[in-house]
Amino acid sequence: xxxxxxxxxxxxxxxxxxxxxxxxxxxxxxxxxxxxxxxxxxxxxxxxxxxxxxxxxxxxxxxxxxxxxxxxxxxxxxxxxxxxxxxxxxxxxxxxxxxxxxxxxxxxxxxxxxxxxxxxxxxxxxxxxxxxxxxxxxxxxxxxxxxxxxxxxxxxxxxxxxxxxxxxxxxxxxxxxxxxxxxxxxxxxxxxxxxxxxxxxxxxxxxxxxxxxxxxxxxxxxxxxxxxxxxxxxxxxxxxxxxxxxxxxxxxxxxxxxxxxxxxxxxxxxxxxxxxxxxxxxxxxxxxxxxxxxxxxxxxxxxxxxxxxxxxxxxxxxxxxxxxxxxxxxxxxxxxxxxxxxxxxxxxxxxxxxxxxxxxxxxxxxxxxxxxxxxxxxxxxxxxxxxxxxxxxxxxxxxxx
Numbered sequence: 047x048x049x050x051x052x053x054x055x056x057x058x059x060x061x062x063x064x065x066x067x068x069x070x071x072x073x074x075x076x077x078x079x080x081x082x083x084x085x086x087x088x089x090x091x092x093x094x095x096x097x098x099x100x101x102x103x104x105x106x107x108x109x110x111x112x113x114x115x116x117x118x119x120x121x122x123x124x125x126x127x128x129x130x131x132x133x134x135x136x137x138x139x140x141x142x143x144x145x146x147x148x149x150x151x152x153x154x155x156x157x158x159x160x161x162x163x164x165x166x167x168x169x170x171x172x173x174x175x176x177x178x179x180x181x182x183x184x185x186x187x188x189x190x191x192x193x194x195x196x197x198x199x200x201x202x203x204x205x206x207x208x209x210x211x212x213x214x215x216x217x218x219x220x221x222x223x224x225x226x227x228x229x230x231x232x233x234x235x236x237x238x239x240x241x242x243x244x245x246x247x248x249x250x251x252x253x254x255x256x257x258x259x260x261x262x263x264x265x266x267x268x269x270x271x272x273x274x275x276x277x278x279x280x281x282x283x284x285x286x287x288x289x290x291x292x293x294x295x296x297x298x299x300x301x302x303x304x305x306x307x308x309x310x311x312x313x314x315x316x317x318x319x320x321x322x323x324x325x326x327x328x329x330x331x332x333x334x335x336x337x338x339x340x341x342x343x344x345x346x347x348x349x350x351x352x353x354x355x356x357x358x359x360x361x362x363x364x365x366x367x368x369x370x371x372x373x374x375x376x377x378x379x380x381x382x383x384x385x386x387x388x389x390x391x392x393x394x395x396x397x398x399x400x401x402x403x404x405x406x407x408x409x410x411x412x413x414x415x416x417x418x419x420x421x422x423x424x425x426x427x428x429x430x431x432x433x434x435x436x437x438x439x440x441x442x443x444x445x446x447x
Contacts, residue, residue, distance in 0.1 A: 048213035049171070050075055053085040053181065053203035057220045058277035059123050060090035068277060069130035071218070072176060076136055081171045083210065085181040085203040086127055088119025109154035110190060113183075117143070117191045120180035120199075128178050139170050140178040143191075143202070147209075148184030150192045157184060157192035159201065162209040179206065197258030204261045208268035215270050217257060218277035223284035224249070224256050227300045227441045231434060236445060238298060240285045245298045245389055248423045252301040252387040262286065297390035297399070300441045302433050306336075306385050307359035308415070310351040310378040311366055316342065324350060327369045333358045336385070337418040337427060351416065353427065356381055383415065384433035387425040388440060400424050406443035412436050 052072060059065050076082045088096075096115050100107050107115075124140040131138040147163035170177045181199025186192050194201055200217060207215035224246065225235040241249075243266035250259040256274055265272050265286065275283025314320055321340065328335055339351045354362050359379055366377055393399050403424055407414060412435065416427040428436055 047079050047081065049081045049083070049210060051083045051085065051203050051207040051210070051212045051215045052218060053199055053216070054087065054127075054218045054277055055199065055220070056087040056090050056092065056123075058218055059086060059127060064277075065123075065126055065130050066133075068218075069127060069134055071277065072127075073131060073134045073136045076176050081174075083167060083171070083177045083179060083206055083212070084127070085179050085199055085206065086120060086123045087181050087199040088116075089123050089126075092119040092122070113154045113157075113191050113193045116193050117180070117183045120182055124178045124180045131176055131178070136176055137174060138176040138178060140180075141166065141170075142180045143183035144185035146177075146179045146206070148202070148205070150184035150186050150194070152186040152188065152190070152192070154190075154192055156195040157186065159184060159194070159205050162205055164206075164209045167206070167210060195260075197260070200258040200261035201264060204264045204268075204270050204272065207270045208264065212270070214273060215265070216273045216275060216283075217261075218275060219256060220276065220278060221256065222276040222279060222281055223274050224286070224299070226298065226445055227437055228255075228302070231302075232300075232438060232441050234441065234445065238284050239282075240287060240289060241298055242289045242391060243286060244422055245391060246286045248387070248389045248420075249299050249301055252303055252385065252389065252423065252425065257286070297388050297444045299389050300437055300444070301387045301389065302437050303385040303387070304430055304433060305355050305357075306353050306381075306383050306427070307356045307362075308351060308353050308380045308383050308427060309359065309362055309366075310349060310380075311370070311372070312349045312376045312378070313347045313372060314350060314370060314376075316346045316348045320348070321350065323369060324366065325352075327365045328354075328362055331358075331361055331365050333362050333365070337416045337425065339416055353383075353385070353416070382430045383427050384430040384436075385425050385427055386433065386436045386440060387423050388444065389423045391422050393419075393422055393424065402443050403440055406439040407436060410435055410439045412439070 054068050128138045128140040149161045150157035181202040183193050223237045227235040229235040247262045250257050272286040273283050336353045341349050412432045414426045418425045
């Protein structure tokens, strides 16, 4: 008998028919003699609908009250799914995040899991119940409900798998696994049988929407193997695990990220410590910076260009204004850009990967604005209107066979 954690996203439980389909997957797993813990997201577009309702009432709602509101979406889905499993004749109990023992930090809207008190989960499993847990949520030291941020249900599932030492953690989505590109956009995308934690983390961070990057970080830390598979088709998926390193370099995927803002700060004094002053201020504001380019300007000045998510762009601009005594015209923000990346282990020791990518873009008349590289990825910033063409061109260059 195995302990299996299964997670189902909002699209997998979007309506009554899909809820019954998911209930069938869960009960089949249970009847095979397994203990089963299930993590569920809010149905369909429920979270977006709740956010819209909040802003109809108050255009600046507090983060605490937003968490109180948004956690209700998962409460609905776990109850409905439990009812479906009852209908199929299996014992089941639904639990909110706090009932399942999720203790979090107090950063409303983006809380971090501090610990899981798994006594209730273990007790329910000992009673041979299927346990349905509301993903994306927990409780802080003030007994307030908190949410883990978008994609937090993936993190909830991996955290439970780690806490209970589960034999398997399955993440069910609307695609059949991890592909070399978005199969909904690239018809020749290839499904991968397995992928390393590091490669999956890069893909998730760079725009692949299959797994939340925090869940992959946690899976690597606690050595939790993840299987990504479809809730709509009963076919094998993709296993995310630590794979033995090989000499051969393999490009695992091509991603597109359009949630990018490029900010350029010009005419900054060319003196030591300026870059530290700028990026430490952004770090204080919890703003993640990706691609960075620094160049020498005129009259003993320098220019610094970097990228952040679109949501953080205005906060970054305000931080710059508060840090430097510069004119408004010296801060330029461009949101009409996209980041295209190729990911694969061993790039550093295999020359030619970058040139193949750049050649594919050149042949399709796509201009590169910025470049960033690491051991396992190459990213370029391009015009957002060229993004889909760029993904197709780069994917064709690496996977034409």
